[in-house]
Structures are given as C-alpha cells and as structure tokens.
Amino acid sequence: MGRKLLLEKAHVEGIRYYDVYRREGGYRSVEKALKSMTPDEVTEEVKKSGLRGRGGAGFPTGMKWSFLAKPEGVPRYLVVNADESEPGTFKDRYLMEFIPHILIEGIITSSYALGANSAYIYIRGEYAWIPDILEQAIAEAKNNGWLGKNILGTGYSLEVYVQRGGGAYICGEETALIESLEGKRGNPRIKPPFPAVKGLWDCPTVVNNVETIAAVVPIINNGGDDYAKIGVGRSTGTKLMSACGNINKPGVYEIDMNISVEEFIFSDEYCGGIANGKRLKACIPGGSSVPILPANLLLKTAKGEQRMMHYEGLSDGGFATGSMMGSGGFIVLDEDQCIVKHTYTLARFYRHESCGQCSPCREGTGWMEKILWRLENGQGKLSDIDLLVDIQSKIEGNTICPLGDAAAWPVAAAIRHFRDEFEWHVNNPKECLQRNYGLAHYADPIHVPTPA
Structure with a gap:
C-alpha cells in the first residue's frame, strides 16, 4: 500500500472540524513556517520537493512562486483554483468536502511564502454545498488564531475569502478565473503579462490548484527532500x-x-x-x-x-x-462503449463551454460537434473523418487559452486510435440508428446543418 500524505486522516471521524483536525496534527506546517522559517525558506522547500501543479499543466510549483513580482507597496494575492470543471475529475471536491482544513492550512503557509495578505478560493458554481463547508472551516481557523491579524504573534496577517463561480468551465483557466473574480465575464486574457506580474486587480498573483496547495502541508511538515523521495x-x-x-x-x-x-x-x-x-x-x-x-x-x-x-x-x-x-x-x-459517441459527447461539452473569443475555437468546436453528431446518427461520410482531423488541427495551438487544445486533442486521438470504429459508423448507418434509437428508419428530430 502506498504512502498517504493528503488522505491519511480522511477516514478519521469528524476530521472536517477544527478540533479533530488539530488533534490529529493539523496546522503544524503553519507553526513551523511562521515561527522558524522565512518566506524564501518555505519557497525553497517547495522547490526541493519537486511539487508540480496538480491542476493539469504540471508546472513546478516552487518555480512558479519564484516568478511572483514583488514591487514595493503593491499587494500580492494567492488565488486557489477550485473551479474543478474537467469532466471525470472530482478529487478537489473530495478534499474540500471532507478535509477542508488541509486546504486552509496550505493556504496560510503558501500565502506566507508569497507575502500575500489576502487569499481567494474560487470554487466551481455547481459545488453549491461546499462553500458553506469552507467558510465554516475558515471561521474555525480564524476563531483559533490561525487567520486574521498578527497570526501566532508573528506579525503576519491573512484573510481568506470564498468566491462562488458562475458555472463556466472556461473559468478553470487562470486568467479567465481572475477576470471572473474581478466581477467581469470570464474570458481568458492574452499572456504576457502573466498573473505573476499583473494578475488580480493588476497586482502580482499566484494561481494554484486545490491539491497543489494542500500538498504544501506535508512538504513543510516533513521537508522537501522527504517529499521528493516519493514517486x-x-x-x-x-x-x-x-x-x-x-x-x-x-x-x-x-x-x-x-x-x-x-x-x-x-x-x-x-x-x-x-x-x-x-x-x-x-x-x-x-x-x-x-x-x-x-x-x-x-x-x-x-x-x-x-x-x-x-x-x-x-x-x-x-x-x-x-x-x-x-x-x-x-x-x-x-469493450461495449462506443468511442464515436463518447467523442461526440466531449465535443458537445467543449462547444458549449467555449467563451467564443477565438474564431478557431468558437467555430471549430461547433463544426466538430455537428459532424460527430452526424456520424453517430447514421448520416456520416468517410470524408467527414478527415474533415474532423483537419478542423482539429486548425484549432490546436491557435487559441488564446488551452480550451482549444482541450477540444481538439480528444477528437484527434479518438480518430488516431479508433479510425475503424468511425468508418464502421459510416458504413453501417442502419445499425447506428437501431442502436441509438431502436429505429429501422431515420427520423431527424434535430436539424443539423451540413458542413461545407
């Protein structure tokens, strides 16, 4: 059985609440960092750990922190990306729902390293019940002296706020998240400038995923070298x-x-x-x-x-x-799953979640959805398969944010590895209809424009 760092105490009864979390060793990393380490030493431990961002990109966390600009007299911010909208992903929800204090502890230690006095948790709008859990944990931490002014008498102060998202997948992209946090439409920004230089309210900002920030706790408790030995x-x-x-x-x-x-x-x-x-x-x-x-x-x-x-x-x-x-x-x-149907479902999702800023993504995701719908419903042509490959290649790498790539890669890979299944849909339209609708003949319930 592998070593557990984040979920080690997950099944302790009452671990959601401060008293139990503290009894089980919680907030030790805050004590260690604030009382015996400088901010730079905390960052150095994170660098030594080799921790990479757990939200998807896998960029080294300590290096990302070191890019944070530190102009005199300008506030810095930590933003926790809890907009977990990627289909198939629900790990951050588990942490926030059952062990919220490990996130709060990680936020305090990370904010200290970054010199941030305000931190924000931007949480997916569909996680309607979790903000209440987080706000209770924040209140418990504050009532016990871990948040607010002059934490542990060290002179360091921090406030943590929870912001509910608007239900947009695109707000998982860090600059779109910042735009939404500022009260604007969640459209990704062109980079540079990067958030580390010009982020929330044009101030230096670090955006990290929930799991990434939680992982700072065992890194500081046990040391970066110990963490780096795992994996x-x-x-x-x-x-x-x-x-x-x-x-x-x-x-x-x-x-x-x-x-x-x-x-x-x-x-x-x-x-x-x-x-x-x-x-x-x-x-x-x-x-x-x-x-x-x-x-x-x-x-x-x-x-x-x-x-x-x-x-x-x-x-x-x-x-x-x-x-x-x-x-x-x-x-x-x-073995019974239809790859074409799954690819269509994903294409439909990415078309719906495109912010529409970039023409390749705005138009291309729509065409991919329509063509895949046609293939899945017995109206496809063999030329449609190559057309999908062509469209995805024109989306990939040609958009402001990675949503274009996210939409293109699943289509490209599905055709690359399961082209015979796509061809089967073209060559066996009646079987497709029978499987999907139980119909012997096709009756078009939805108008799908034929791509040029």
Missing part, C-alpha cells in the same frame, strides 16, 4: 486520482507515482478491475481534455514497457502513443 524522477510525491467509468470501485485514490496503469486499474486496492467482468477497451487517463488511449497502449508504452502512473509515464511516446496525467480524472471504458 519517480520529476514526478515526485503522491497524486490524487479521480477514478470513474466502467470499473468496480470508482472513487478518489492517492497513489505513489511509481505504480503501473495496470496495477491501478486491476488491483483491489484501487479500481478493482473492469465492472461486470468485461474487457478493457480504452481509458482517458487525465480528464476529458487529454488524448484517449486504447488498451494495448494503455498497459504498455511505445517501447513495450509497462505504462506507469506518472507525468512522464503517461506521456511516453508523445500524443502518437501516449497521453497526459492532466487533472487526474481517470475515465475507464469497457
């Missing part, structure tokens, strides 16, 4: 995974990043194998925006080795034969 290479520490789909044991798991994909899917400690005794067909290993992998590439790398559950292991071979760790949303598909 493999540049994939240090533990990682929370949201496992769902056709598996026996869906849930949130904390893994050492030195186990194989096969172990994660089939061992009783984690996913417990494919549900109903079926065979594994494919998996989207890092949330809906990363490339899908078929079973043969999922259980081994391009070099014929076992595929490992870490950043480099999942990306081995590039997008031709690999994928990404992403946000840790591990979606498993069994």
Whole structure:
C-alpha cells in the first residue's frame, strides 16, 4: 500500500472540524513556517520537493512562486483554483468536502511564502454545498488564531475569502478565473503579462490548484527532500486520482507515482478491475481534455514497457502513443462503449463551454460537434473523418487559452486510435440508428446543418 500524505486522516471521524483536525496534527506546517522559517525558506522547500501543479499543466510549483513580482507597496494575492470543471475529475471536491482544513492550512503557509495578505478560493458554481463547508472551516481557523491579524504573534496577517463561480468551465483557466473574480465575464486574457506580474486587480498573483496547495502541508511538515523521495524522477510525491467509468470501485485514490496503469486499474486496492467482468477497451487517463488511449497502449508504452502512473509515464511516446496525467480524472471504458459517441459527447461539452473569443475555437468546436453528431446518427461520410482531423488541427495551438487544445486533442486521438470504429459508423448507418434509437428508419428530430 502506498504512502498517504493528503488522505491519511480522511477516514478519521469528524476530521472536517477544527478540533479533530488539530488533534490529529493539523496546522503544524503553519507553526513551523511562521515561527522558524522565512518566506524564501518555505519557497525553497517547495522547490526541493519537486511539487508540480496538480491542476493539469504540471508546472513546478516552487518555480512558479519564484516568478511572483514583488514591487514595493503593491499587494500580492494567492488565488486557489477550485473551479474543478474537467469532466471525470472530482478529487478537489473530495478534499474540500471532507478535509477542508488541509486546504486552509496550505493556504496560510503558501500565502506566507508569497507575502500575500489576502487569499481567494474560487470554487466551481455547481459545488453549491461546499462553500458553506469552507467558510465554516475558515471561521474555525480564524476563531483559533490561525487567520486574521498578527497570526501566532508573528506579525503576519491573512484573510481568506470564498468566491462562488458562475458555472463556466472556461473559468478553470487562470486568467479567465481572475477576470471572473474581478466581477467581469470570464474570458481568458492574452499572456504576457502573466498573473505573476499583473494578475488580480493588476497586482502580482499566484494561481494554484486545490491539491497543489494542500500538498504544501506535508512538504513543510516533513521537508522537501522527504517529499521528493516519493514517486519517480520529476514526478515526485503522491497524486490524487479521480477514478470513474466502467470499473468496480470508482472513487478518489492517492497513489505513489511509481505504480503501473495496470496495477491501478486491476488491483483491489484501487479500481478493482473492469465492472461486470468485461474487457478493457480504452481509458482517458487525465480528464476529458487529454488524448484517449486504447488498451494495448494503455498497459504498455511505445517501447513495450509497462505504462506507469506518472507525468512522464503517461506521456511516453508523445500524443502518437501516449497521453497526459492532466487533472487526474481517470475515465475507464469497457469493450461495449462506443468511442464515436463518447467523442461526440466531449465535443458537445467543449462547444458549449467555449467563451467564443477565438474564431478557431468558437467555430471549430461547433463544426466538430455537428459532424460527430452526424456520424453517430447514421448520416456520416468517410470524408467527414478527415474533415474532423483537419478542423482539429486548425484549432490546436491557435487559441488564446488551452480550451482549444482541450477540444481538439480528444477528437484527434479518438480518430488516431479508433479510425475503424468511425468508418464502421459510416458504413453501417442502419445499425447506428437501431442502436441509438431502436429505429429501422431515420427520423431527424434535430436539424443539423451540413458542413461545407
């Protein structure tokens, strides 16, 4: 069984509340940081740990902190990205719902390192019940002297605020999140300038994911070197995974990043194998925006080795034969799942969530949705498959924010690995209709414009 750093106390009764959390060793990292370390020393420990952003990009956290501008007399901010809107991902929700104080503790320690006196938790609008949990935890922390003015008599002061999002996936992108936090429409900003220089209210700002900030707690408690010993290479520490789909044991798991994909899917400690005794067909290993992998590439790398559950292991071979760790949303598909239908569902999501700023994303996601709908519903042509490849290639890399890439990659990977399934939909329209609607003949309930 792997080492647990974030979920070690998850099943302690009452761990949601301050008294129990404190009794179990909570807020030790704040005491250590504020009483015996300088802000730069805290940042240095995070650098030594090798912690990478757990929201999807995997950028080294300590390095990101070191980019924060520090002009004299200008406030700095920490913004916690709790806008967990990536389909298949729900690990941050678990932390906030059941162990909220580990996030508050991480925020205090991180804010101290950054010289920030105000921190914001921007939480997904659909998580309607969790802000109340967080605000209760913040109140408990403040009542016990961990927030407010002159924390622990050290002269350091911090206030933490919870901001509910408007229900837009695009606000998971850090600059769109900042725009929304400022009360504007959540459109991504052009970078540079980066938030570290000009972020919230034009002040230096660090935006980090919930899991990333929570991981600062064990790093400071145990030391960066200790954290770096867990995992493999540049994939240090533990990682929370949201496992769902056709598996026996869906849930949130904390893994050492030195186990194989096969172990994660089939061992009783984690996913417990494919549900109903079926065979594994494919998996989207890092949330809906990363490339899908078929079973043969999922259980081994391009070099014929076992595929490992870490950043480099999942990306081995590039997008031709690999994928990404992403946000840790591990979606498993069994042999009965239709790849075309799943790809259409994702395309529909990304079309709906596009902010519309960039023409390639605004127009391209709409066309991909329409073409995939046509293929899934017995009206496709073989030329549509190549048209989808062409459209996604014109979206990828040509938008202000990564939503364009997130929309393009699933389509490209699905066709790359399951082209025969797309062709089957074209060549067997009646079977598609029968499967989808139980109809012998097609009756068009929705008008779908034919792409030029």
